[in-house]
């Protein structure tokens with residue numbers, strides 16, 4: 001009996017260890033933005049380390065991602081439909097500065113790159129003339145979720161520059177007037193992601209993923225819990 005118990009105890013620990021290590025990875029994945037915020041989901045991929053492509057997703061609060069994204073350098077931005085021989089402009093803004101409820105400082109210019117070759121953008125390489133260097137999302141505490149919007153415009157043949165007063169500050173940027181100045185009205189592709197200040201986001205495992213995303217997670221967890229339960233019953237039987 002000593003041998004059986006030892007084996008059963010070992011199995012129990014293996015089972016519990018699998019439950020403990022298996023679930024956080026499976027549930028700490030970016031979830032889609034709310035349905036009301038999907039209007040900009042159109043043909044662009046934005047990829048950061050660890051979280052992957054966050055095209056129209058919310059940066060999860062688990063694994064310290066909302067803190068990490070404030071330190072990561074520029075994401076990979078990929079426009080698979082880019083035309084190889086064209087040039088493009090990339091704009092990244094926060095329309096929710098300082099908050100979505102009171103965006104007096106709209107738009108906050110996070111990144112502005114012109115003269116990007118289509119062949120590069122097609123591969124996810126943003127190489128061109130940086131009119132504004134990349135600034136990571138750092139939403140202030142207590143200001144809720146901010147949207148970070150990326151747009152790609154066909155630039156072909158246009159010399160684009162910021163006015164001195166535009167270069168002087170990132171905030172209060174008149175994006176609409178800027179676009180009108182260069183007759184750039186319709187972006188070729190767009191997307192956005194959302195995050196909020198990490199101090200406002202307890203670093204805990206998120207709610208179980210919706211069925212469409214995490215079909216296998218709850219099932220696996222259940223299976224392992226069932227296994228641990230059987231081992232317990234087996235153990236109790238021997239006591």
Ligand SMILES: *[C@@H]1O[C@H](CO)[C@@H](O)[C@H](O)[C@H]1NC(C)=O
Nearest residue numbers: 033034035037058145194195
């Ligand atoms: C999604 O909508 C709910 C309900 O309005 C809101 O509480 C939540 O903050 C929204 N999430 C995001 C990321 O905007």
Ligand SMILES: *[C@@H]1O[C@H](CO)[C@@H](O)[C@H](O)[C@H]1NC(C)=O
Nearest residue numbers: 081082083084085086118119
């Ligand atoms: C791009 O330009 C090259 C060289 O002129 C040409 O061979 C190629 O067919 C062009 N590609 C497209 C997609 O127009």
